[in-house]
Amino acid sequence: MSKIKELGEFELIHRLSSRLKFRAPNTVLGIGDDCAVYPVKSGTNEVISTDALVEDIHFKLSTTTPEALGRKALSASLSDIAAMGGVPKRVLVTLGIPKKISVSFLDRLYAGFNTICNRYKVELAGGDTVSSPKCFFINVSIIGEAKRVFTRQGARPGDLIFVTGTLGDSSLGLKLLSKKKREAKDHKFLIGRHLDPTPRVLEAGILARSRINITSMIDISDGLVQDLYHICKASKVGARIHEDRLPRSRELSRICDRDQIDPFPFLLNGGEDYELLFTLPPDGVKNLKRQFLKAKALVTQIGEITLKPKKVLLEKSDGRDKVLPQLEGFNHF
Amino acid sequence: MSKIKELGEFELIHRLSSRLKFRAPNTVLGIGDDCAVYPVKSGTNEVISTDALVEDIHFKLSTTTPEALGRKALSASLSDIAAMGGVPKRVLVTLGIPKKISVSFLDRLYAGFNTICNRYKVELAGGDTVSSPKCFFINVSIIGEAKRVFTRQGARPGDLIFVTGTLGDSSLGLKLLSKKKREAKDHKFLIGRHLDPTPRVLEAGILARSRINITSMIDISDGLVQDLYHICKASKVGARIHEDRLPRSRELSRICDRDQIDPFPFLLNGGEDYELLFTLPPDGVKNLKRQFLKAKALVTQIGEITLKPKKVLLEKSDGRDKVLPQLEGFNHF
Numbered sequence: 001m002s003k004i005k006e007l008g009e010f011e012l013i014h015r016l017s018s019r020l021k022f023r024a025p026n027t028v029l030g031i032g033d034d035c036a037v038y039p040v041k042s043g044t045n046e047v048i049s050t051d052a053l054v055e056d057i058h059f060k061l062s063t064t065t066p067e068a069l070g071r072k073a074l075s076a077s078l079s080d081i082a083a084m085g086g087v088p089k090r091v092l093v094t095l096g097i098p099k100k101i102s103v104s105f106l107d108r109l110y111a112g113f114n115t116i117c118n119r120y121k122v123e124l125a126g127g128d129t130v131s132s133p134k135c136f137f138i139n140v141s142i143i144g145e146a147k148r149v150f151t152r153q154g155a156r157p158g159d160l161i162f163v164t165g166t167l168g169d170s171s172l173g174l175k176l177l178s179k180k181k182r183e184a185k186d187h188k189f190l191i192g193r194h195l196d197p198t199p200r201v202l203e204a205g206i207l208a209r210s211r212i213n214i215t216s217m218i219d220i221s222d223g224l225v226q227d228l229y230h231i232c233k234a235s236k237v238g239a240r241i242h243e244d245r246l247p248r249s250r251e252l253s254r255i256c257d258r259d260q261i262d263p264f265p266f267l268l269n270g271g272e273d274y275e276l277l278f279t280l281p282p283d284g285v286k287n288l289k290r291q292f293l294k295a296k297a298l299v300t301q302i303g304e305i306t307l308k309p310k311k312v313l314l315e316k317s318d319g320r321d322k323v324l325p326q327l328e329g330f331n332h333f
Numbered sequence: 334m335s336k337i338k339e340l341g342e343f344e345l346i347h348r349l350s351s352r353l354k355f356r357a358p359n360t361v362l363g364i365g366d367d368c369a370v371y372p373v374k375s376g377t378n379e380v381i382s383t384d385a386l387v388e389d390i391h392f393k394l395s396t397t398t399p400e401a402l403g404r405k406a407l408s409a410s411l412s413d414i415a416a417m418g419g420v421p422k423r424v425l426v427t428l429g430i431p432k433k434i435s436v437s438f439l440d441r442l443y444a445g446f447n448t449i450c451n452r453y454k455v456e457l458a459g460g461d462t463v464s465s466p467k468c469f470f471i472n473v474s475i476i477g478e479a480k481r482v483f484t485r486q487g488a489r490p491g492d493l494i495f496v497t498g499t500l501g502d503s504s505l506g507l508k509l510l511s512k513k514k515r516e517a518k519d520h521k522f523l524i525g526r527h528l529d530p531t532p533r534v535l536e537a538g539i540l541a542r543s544r545i546n547i548t549s550m551i552d553i554s555d556g557l558v559q560d561l562y563h564i565c566k567a568s569k570v571g572a573r574i575h576e577d578r579l580p581r582s583r584e585l586s587r588i589c590d591r592d593q594i595d596p597f598p599f600l601l602n603g604g605e606d607y608e609l610l611f612t613l614p615p616d617g618v619k620n621l622k623r624q625f626l627k628a629k630a631l632v633t634q635i636g637e638i639t640l641k642p643k644k645v646l647l648e649k650s651d652g653r654d655k656v657l658p659q660l661e662g663f664n665h666f
Contacts, residue, residue: 004436012436013462019443024422024456036423036458041374048458050425050474054465089357090369092383094472096429103337103345110352123357125369125381129346132387134467139427141383141474 033151034083034219047144049080055136063177066105068195070112073138076221078120078199079274081144083219084151085208088201090125094139096132120201148208150217150278152234159215159279159305161239162288164203165298166249167224168263169193171270186251197274204276206291217278223269227277228312229326238311240321241303268324279305362484367416367552370482380477382413388469396510399438401528403445406471411453411532412607414477416552417484418541421534423458427472429465453534481541483550483611485567492548492612492638494572495621497536498631499582500557501596502526504603519584530607537609539624550611556602560610561645562659571644573654574636601657612638
C-alpha cells in the first residue's frame with residue numbers, strides 16, 4: 001500500500017495518529033474530533049483545531065474575492081469551535097505566498113480576516129508568512145473556550161437529530177459558480193452561501209448556555225450524511241433521517257424546480273454547509289425550540305438515532321427506507 | 334507598492350497586522366514576538382505560535398530524510414516556545430500533500446514527529462491533511478505554558494548578552510549539504526545541526542525556574558545579528574558584541590581552518606541556529622553560570638546592551654568597532 005488515494009483521508013489520519021504515543025495527562029479529547037480538548041482551569045476547557053485551504057483545491061482565485069476568501073478561511077475554523085459548543089478566542093494564520101500575490105491582495109485578504117475577527121471577537125494573535133512559489137495556501141489554527149464540550153460521541157438510540165439552518169446551499173452555489181449566467185438573486189444567495197458561509201457560533205452559544213442535554217454534535221463540512229456517519233461511528237449507533245424534513249432554502253428550492261435539478265445530492269452530500277448537526281433526547285425538544293425561536297435562529301428535526309450500529313437510513317417520502325452509503329466526503333487525494 | 338519583495342517580510346507582517354483591530358481583553362502579548370501570550374489561570378500563561386515549512390524553500394527532499402524533516406518541523410516550533418521561557422505542551426500539524434508523497438514517506442515523517450513528541454512530552458493533538466498538488470508543506474502550530482514569560486522587550490543598557498550553545502553550525506551545515514564530499518565526521522556534525530537542530534527547551538526551563546532576572550529573550554532563527562536587532566528594536570536599546578567571544582563548535586573551527594572559510598558570516602548571520610539569545614543584569618551572571626554548569630549546558634556571554642538605540646556593534650579582535658547592518662534575515666520573497 002503506497003498511495004494515499006487508496007487509503008483515503010480518514011484512514012490516513014487514523015493510521016498516522018495511531019503512531020503517536022505521547023498523550024498529555026490532562027487531555028480530554030485528542031485527535032479525531034473537530035477539536036482537541038483539555039482543561040485550562042476548573043470548569044473551562046480549551047478547544048483547538050487547525051485547517052488549511054489550498055488554491056485550486058479549496059478555492060479558486062477567479063471565483064472569489066480576497067475579502068470573501070479571508071472571511072471564509074476564518075469562518076471554517078470558527079465552525080470547528082462552534083461544533084464543540086465553544087467560543088472562538090484566538091487564531092494563528094499562516095500564509096504560503098507565491099509571487100503572483102500582491103500586497104494589495106493581502107491587504108484585502110486581511111480586511112476579510114478583520115471583518116470576522118471583529119464580528120466574533122476573535123484575536124488574530126500571530127502567524128507566519130512564507131514564500132511558496134508554486135502554490136498559495138492559508139492555514140488557520142484556532143483556540144476557543146468551552147465550559148460544556150459537545151463531541152461526536154454520546155448519541156443514544158432514541159435521541160432526535162437536529163440541524164441548524166438549511167442544507168445544500170453551499171454545494172449548489174459551488175455548482176452555479178462554474179456557470180456563466182448567475183445574475184439572478186437566487187443564484188447570488190446560493191453562491192454567497194458557498195463563498196461566504198456563516199459559522200454557527202451564535203447557535204452553538206445557545207446550546208452551550210442552555211440546559212439541554214446535547215448528546216453529540218458536529219459541524220457539517222463533508223456533507224450531512226458523511227458527518228452523520230462520523231457521529232454514528234463515534235457513538236456506535238445508527239441513524240434514520242427523513243427525506244421530506246431536510247431543511248432547504250427557498251432559493252435552493254426555486255433553482256432546483258426551475259432548472260429541474262434533483263436537490264437530494266446537494267441536501268445529503270453537499271459539502272461545506274457549516275451547519276451544526278446534533279442530537280438530544282426527546283425531552284429537550286421543547287426547550288430547544290423555544291430558545292431558537294427567541295434567537296430567531298432556524299433549527300429542524302431531521303431524524304432520530306437508532307440501535308443499528310453505523311448505518312444511516314433515509315426514509316423516502318413514499319415511506320420506504322434506503323441505506324445511505326458512507327463515502328469519503330471530499331476526498332481530494 | 335505592489336511587490337511583497339519590496340516591502341520585506343517584517344514590514345509586510347507589520348503592515349498586515351496593523352489592520353487588525355480586535356484584541357482580546359486578556360492578551361499579554363499579541364502579534365510580533367516569537368509567541369502570543371495570554372493568561373489561562375492565575376500564574377500560568379499560554380504561549381502560542383505557528384510556523385510553516387515549504388518544500389524547496391525551507392527544505393529539500395533530496396537532502397533530508399522524512400524522519401529528520403519531522404523532527405526539525407517540530408523542533409523549530411518548540412524553539413519558539415523555549416524563546417518565551419515556556420514548556421511546549423501540544424502541537425497541531427497540517428500537511429499539504431502532493432501526489433508524489435507516499436504513505437511510507439508519511440509514516441517516516443510521523444516517526445520523526447513521534448520522536449520529538451516523546452522526547453519533550455508534547456502531544457500531537459490534531460491536524461489537517463490536505464491535497465496540495467503543486468507543493469509539499471508542513472504547518473505546525475504549538476501551544477505551551479509559561480509561568481514567567483520572557484519577551485524581546487525589556488533589555489536595558491548595561492545588561493549582558495548571552496547565547497546558548499554554538500553559532501553558525503547550521504548555516505555552515507547547509508552550505509556543506511550542497512557539496513558532494515561530506516563523509517568526514519565534522520561535516521556530518523554540522524549537517525546534522527542543520528537538518529536536526531535541538532530546540533533549547535532544557536535551557537529555557539533552567540532560566541524560567543531560576544530567579545535570574547532575564548530581561549529579554551529570543552531564539553536565533555534569522556541569524557545572531559538579525560535576532561539581536563529584534564531585541565534592540567523591541568527594547569529600544571543598542572548592543573555591542575565581541576568578535577572573539579562568539580561561541581563556535583570545534584567542528585566549525587576545524588572545517589573553517591582547513592577549507593579557509595571565513596567563519597564570521599556563519600557566526601553572525603547564519604540562520605536556524607535555534608540557540609537562545611538573552612539578556613540579564615550583571616548581578617545574575619554567577620547564578621546563571623552555576624545553573625548551566627550543573628545542567629552541563631553551554632552558555633556564553635557575547636556582549637552587552639548599550640544606550641545607542643537600535644544599533645548593533647561588533648567589537649573586532651583589534652579593538653575597533655564596526656556597525657553591523659540590519660538585513661531581512663532569510664527573506665525568501
